[in-house]
Amino acid sequence: MLHLRYFIAVAEELNFSAAARRLHMATSPLSQRIRDLEKELDHRLFERDTHSVTLTPAGEALLPLARDVLEQINAIPWRLREATRPGRTSMLVGIPTGLHPRLRELFNTLAERVQDRCVLLRQPGTSKALITAVCENRLAFALARLPISDPSLDVLLVMSERLGAVVPADKFVGRDSVELQDLADLCFVVAANEIRSTYFDQLDREMFERGIRKRIKLTGTGYGGIAETVSSGIAFYFAVLDPDSPIHGYALENTKVLPITDFEPLLETALIWRRERASGGDLDELIEAAREVFADPIHV
Numbered sequence: 001m002l003h004l005r006y007f008i009a010v011a012e013e014l015n016f017s018a019a020a021r022r023l024h025m026a027t028s029p030l031s032q033r034i035r036d037l038e039k040e041l042d043h044r045l046f047e048r049d050t051h052s053v054t055l056t057p058a059g060e061a062l063l064p065l066a067r068d069v070l071e072q073i074n075a076i077p078w079r080l081r082e083a084t085r086p087g088r089t090s091m092l093v094g095i096p097t098g099l100h101p102r103l104r105e106l107f108n109t110l111a112e113r114v115q116d117r118c119v120l121l122r123q124p125g126t127s128k129a130l131i132t133a134v135c136e137n138r139l140a141f142a143l144a145r146l147p148i149s150d151p152s153l154d155v156l157l158v159m160s161e162r163l164g165a166v167v168p169a170d171k172f173v174g175r176d177s178v179e180l181q182d183l184a185d186l187c188f189v190v191a192a193n194e195i196r197s198t199y200f201d202q203l204d205r206e207m208f209e210r211g212i213r214k215r216i217k218l219t220g221t222g223y224g225g226i227a228e229t230v231s232s233g234i235a236f237y238f239a240v241l242d243p244d245s246p247i248h249g250y251a252l253e254n255t256k257v258l259p260i261t262d263f264e265p266l267l268e269t270a271l272i273w274r275r276e277r278a279s280g281g282d283l284d285e286l287i288e289a290a291r292e293v294f295a296d297p298i299h300v
Contacts, residue, residue, distance in 0.1 A: 044056050126197065154287075
């Protein structure tokens with residue numbers, strides 16, 4: 001089962017280093033596990049060179065089979081719980097960092113609506129960790145940041161939040177907005193892997209393509225470390241413009257958030273769950289209630 005998990009990670013990332021980070025392991029042992037699997041199956045699964053990794057025909061054939069096997073394995077815990085559960089159960093649900101108060105209110109509404117059938121227990125985490133936990137059935141469902149590409153998940157958009165540039169206040173005195181060219185002399189902060197979402201990886205690439213080439217990569221620090229870096233006057237980052245967002249709790253004296261007139265990034269949050277668990281599975285009623293509560297996406 002582990003070898004199939006390793007194979008799926010590499011097949012989805014098409015990059016051994018990225019897959020190793022996703023699996024929280026080193027690249028060398030991951031490469032060896034893939035070679036072991038290829039030897040066991042007597043088929044080469046990947047074509048590798050110094051610039052790219054691609055699936056062979058055998059790898060393309062194995063990928064849907066491997067996903068199906070792991071879905072069946074991952075389903076065992078909740079199918080067992082479904083078969084043996086009492087009348088009222090507890091379910092773990094994922095909540096990302098910096099959840100907007102309006103989404104938190106809707107979550108509380110959902111918890112009240114289903115309280116006669118189950119208790120929703122919150123588990124905080126980064127979007128990447130929460131998505132993985134839902135895929136592995138360690139969470140019933142989660143709120144997570146888009147984009148999400150796993151084909152085993154259903155995704156319901158629940159909120160779009162406009163982002164602005166977090167800049168050193170002393171460099172933008174009297175300004176109520178900025179253009180991208182105003183940020184070119186600053187470094188874009190690349191947050192630590194532990195807190196960075198896929199969306200911010202995309203923003204990093206887009207900033208580079210739009211001429212923002214300077215970077216500061218942080219490790220071992222969270223949003224407080226980002227705010228300190230921006231406050232020092234050498235960098236910028238992105239944050240939700242809405243003042244009600246809890247991310248503003250990290251603001252420091254020499255920082256301010258300004259809208260960008262020629263670029264309007266949106267941070268989108270979705271409710272996610274494993275598809276088969278809401279199709280005749282144990283989450284049918286819960287997801288039906290969630291669809292009603294989160295029926296109208298919030299835009300701020």
